[in-house]
Amino acid sequence: DGGITQSPKYLFRKEGQNVTLSCEQNLNHDAMYWYRQDPGQGLRLIYYSQIVNDFQKGDIAEGYSVSREKKESFPLTVTSAQKNPTAFYLCASSIGTGSAYEQYFGPGTRLTVT
Amino acid sequence: LAKTTQPISMDSYEGQEVNITCSHNNIATNDYITWYQQFPSQGPRFIIQGYKTKVTNEVASLFIPADRKSSTLSLPRVSLSDTAVYYCLVGFTSGTYKYIFGTGTRLKVLA
Numbered sequence: 443d444g445g446i447t448q449s450p451k452y453l454f455r456k457e458g459q460n461v462t463l464s465c466e467q468n469l470n471h472d473a474m475y476w477y478r479q480d481p482g483q484g485l486r487l488i489y490y491s492q493i494v495n496d497f498q499k500g501d502i503a504e505g506y507s508v509s510r511e512k513k514e515s516f517p518l519t520v521t522s523a524q525k526n527p528t529a530f531y532l533c534a535s536s537i538g539t540g541s542a543y544e545q546y547f548g549p550g551t552r553l554t555v556t
Numbered sequence: 557l558a559k560t561t562q563p564i565s566m567d568s569y570e571g572q573e574v575n576i577t578c579s580h581n582n583i584a585t586n587d588y589i590t591w592y593q594q595f596p597s598q599g600p601r602f603i604i605q606g607y608k609t610k611v612t613n614e615v616a617s618l619f620i621p622a623d624r625k626s627s628t629l630s631l632p633r634v635s636l637s638d639t640a641v642y643y644c645l646v647g648f649t650s651g652t653y654k655y656i657f658g659t660g661t662r663l664k665v666l667a
Contacts, residue, residue, distance in 0.1 A: 446599075475655075484643060485600070485657040500655075532599050541588040541647030541655070542607075547599030 445469065446548035448533050453553045455527075463518045463551045465533035474516035475534040475545065478502060485532065491516055492539045520553065527555045560646055560658035567664045574631045576661045578644035581625050587647040589620060589627045594641045594660070603642075604629065631663075639665045 446467045455461045467474065473492050477485040487500030491510040505524025510516050516535075520527045531551045536543040561579040568574045580589070588607050592600035604611060606618040606627070617630040631638060644658040 477657075484660045487655055490655075530597070534599070541586075541590065541645070542605075544590065544602045544605065545592075545600075545645075547601070550597065550599050552597070 446533060446535055446546055448531075448548040448551050451549065451551060453551055455553070455555050457555055458522045459555075460522055461520050461527075461553065461555075463520065463531055463533075463553070465516045465518065465548060466514055467516075467533075467535045467546075467548075468514060469535055469546060470513070471535035471537055471546070472513070473536045473539045473543070474510065475536075476500075476506070476508065476516070476518045477532045477534065479530040479532060479550075488518065490539065520555075527553060529553060560644055560656055562642075562644060562658040562661045564659065565662040565664070567666060568634055569666050570635055571633050574634050574638075574663060574665075576629045576631075576642055576663070577626055578629070578646075578658050579626045580644070580646045580656075583624050583646050589618070589624075590645045591616070591618065591627075591629045592643045592645060594643065600643060634663075634665045636665050636667060639663060 449464045475490040476488040479485050486502050488506050489497050489508045491497040494513050497508050507519045533548040534545040536545045590605040591603045593603050594600040604616045604618045606620050608620050611618045619628040641660045641662050643660045
């Protein structure tokens with residue numbers, strides 16, 4: 443069954459701790475993305491990766507880091523430098539980058555930092 | 557700065573046709589327009605995509621005028637299960653490639 447998995451669905455952390463969100467896809471897609479969504483808001487791009495070992499900052503990359511060591515995996519680390527990390531985080535993938543390619547989204551991880 | 561604009565919310569009754577418009581004044585020549593549907597606490601799901609004129613699939617139609625500065629998603633005969641937030645996604649190229657999701661339109665379908 444092909445798709446994108448994100449784990450865990452809910453995550454709770456204390457302020458000042460780094461936390462890593464998992465994203466795995468078995469669609470054989472080259473491109474992967476991380477978005478942040480705040481209550482009642484649209485999606486904002488954090489990072490995207492066009493290919494293994496390459497990634498680019500999106501609109502709100504400050505306080506976040508990513509790696510792309512394998513085609514299937516694109517983990518996102520929310521660092522203690524992110525001033526307001528509580529949000530719903532969505533991972534997506536597509537065959538390639540460019541607006542002609544449909545993005546497939548995972549179920550999301552809701553992160554709460556107190 | 558490139559941006560997209562959609563109505564914040566819309567109400568409709570079951571069985572009616574719903575049209576949601578997205579404005580994207582600075583769309584690039586080669587960019588496509590894609591619409592997604594999102595239910596609460598879920599990831600968005602692809603609905604339809606187009607470049608110009610009209611595209612139709614089994615769930616929706618997409619109308620794009622010649623100047624491509626806007627697009628209209630049309631949902632025929634909506635049902636209660638169509639209650640969701642609808643986003644348009646347009647790729648903008650300004651130096652580094654960017655993806656700009658619209659603000660989203662919250663559609664509520666009433667019985």
